[in-house]
Amino acid sequence: MGARRTRVLELAVLGLLYETPLHGYGLRKRLNSELGVFRAFSYGSLYPCLKEMLRQGHISQHPEETGFGRRPRIVYRLTEAGHEHLHGMLADVTPAACDDECFGVYFALFGHARSDLRLRILHGRRDRLLSRLEELRSRPSHTADDYLRELRRHGAESVEREIHWLDELIAREQRSAAPSPPQPGSPG
Amino acid sequence: MGARRTRVLELAVLGLLYETPLHGYGLRKRLNSELGVFRAFSYGSLYPCLKEMLRQGHISQHPEETGFGRRPRIVYRLTEAGHEHLHGMLADVTPAACDDECFGVYFALFGHARSDLRLRILHGRRDRLLSRLEELRSRPSHTADDYLRELRRHGAESVEREIHWLDELIAREQRSAAPSPPQPGSPG
DNA sequence: GTTAGCATGTAAGGAGTTACATGATTTT
DNA sequence: AAAATCATGTAACTCCTTACATGCTAAC
Structure with a gap:
């Protein structure tokens, strides 16, 4: 099953990663506390969304640079293609998209x-x-x-x-x- | 496949048929003009929903009693079980259901x-x-x-x-x- | 006589959710 | 040592949409 499109969620993730790189768990927290004033997202949608965005090359993943005993988390970061994609989405904003x-x-x-x-x-x-x-x-x-x-x-x-x-x-x-x-x- | 649950739509259909029997096309019209102040439903969700409600015995279908040259439409009507089901749904209303x-x-x-x-x-x-x-x-x-x-x-x-x-x-x-x-x- | 609207559907897909599974780390 | 919460996922399902298919009927 390729290509889940994940409209709102994808946009939100692009927006958050535009600010700063972050790992999945942290993304969800910010999604639900800052953006998610009106809705909540679950891991079951977030992680597949990240996977698909990776596949499309819009984000990249890196092991967190961590101290000693800590397991490194998987940190996602916007790629150049991701930046372009975000700008493309924003360029396409129409009234219909403003639900x-x-x-x-x-x-x-x-x-x-x-x-x-x-x-x-x-x-x-x-x-x-x-x-x-x-x-x-x-x-x-x-x-x-x-x-x-x-x-x-x-x-x-x-x-x-x-x-x-x-x-x-x-x-x-x-x-x-x-x-x-x-x-x-x-x-x- | 079996058992589409169709929460909102099912509720709306039960509500409309509680008032008066109606055929599919008419249901959709009323759904989108009266209830659908905030959302619109399509035939692609309505007809499967009706099918499932039929299967569960909550509604029954009858050919419209029509005059002469008119093709009879399929009129749906709430059954006793449908009445009970609607009352059951309403009895279960919680804050969580009041989105x-x-x-x-x-x-x-x-x-x-x-x-x-x-x-x-x-x-x-x-x-x-x-x-x-x-x-x-x-x-x-x-x-x-x-x-x-x-x-x-x-x-x-x-x-x-x-x-x-x-x-x-x-x-x-x-x-x-x-x-x-x-x-x-x-x-x- | 052709557009527009009435009328009934199916197949495939979209954008999520819930429930499940698993393990590491921190707090009590 | 138990409980909470951090962290990463998968499988199955939900509820609805779009696009498609089909035919009838009314209005221009």
Whole structure:
């Protein structure tokens, strides 16, 4: 069985290894504590994913340089091909790819991304939420059920709120990106 | 192969057929327009699910009573066993079962549920959200990354809002539920 | 008379999960 | 010495999707 594709997980692993090399167990910990605000990954998916990424040459493995009595752990590190692959994935971000799960992972990479990529992801997410909102509104009283209507109302409100949040982030991003006034910005 | 379990989809189908018998195509339409506010199902999952439910005896199929030139559609209807199965599933609702996906489906059944079941589901969802909130707060500044912190802040705010929404629904439910003496459970 | 939508399916695959198996190391 | 947790995996399964196959029927 070749080629497990592991979309979200693969992206998350690429993102984490972009920061620093790490071994499997540590990866899972960071996956579930930092990225995994909205979801948790198990070893049963992580290790096969690493195996496949190795096979594709996106990561390489090295025995940990350890002291004396310690068994060396298997440390994974992003290869050049892995860097390219990550950039390729980010270059392909579309609204369709900005579902709840993926957006969290994309967002987690923001610290390392360039401003134009950040903006594209924020806009992609915004577009997607707008579609959802339209859908939610397109059947206003089709259902007689009060509970369903209330659920939909609350859903629409949440989506609106997230759109508003994105608008603020986008505005902030644009202010710090377009350096009209001579303002020495912060980090790149 | 046997026994596809199809949790969410099965639950949704049981719920829809609880209301009224329907054929596959119509089921999918209602799934995606009413329940599927948050997700869409495809025929490739629906029809095998129906097949399996048939095999288990939870639904039965009948050729539609049609007029003249019309080809009769295959109409599915909940059996006694199906009713029991649905009640069993609802009786087993725990906080763990109240994830984003399932909660929407549970909620969609509220119109047919008794008040105590509604309350149990609302509380189950609330408990689950509280756990998530605690998790979100348990690592406040563990990350130096501003973006991740902002993502988490917004996530926590959304969760708080939903909890508040649930609190209102619960209060409303309790007001309308038991101001009068305890009545022996009549079916809803 | 051809597109669009109704209607019912199957086969293969995707992206994970749970449960299992095993052993090393650290903490109590 | 026992329990916890670190660490690395595999096998079987789940639940759903996409793509495919097929034919009917209504609308333009």
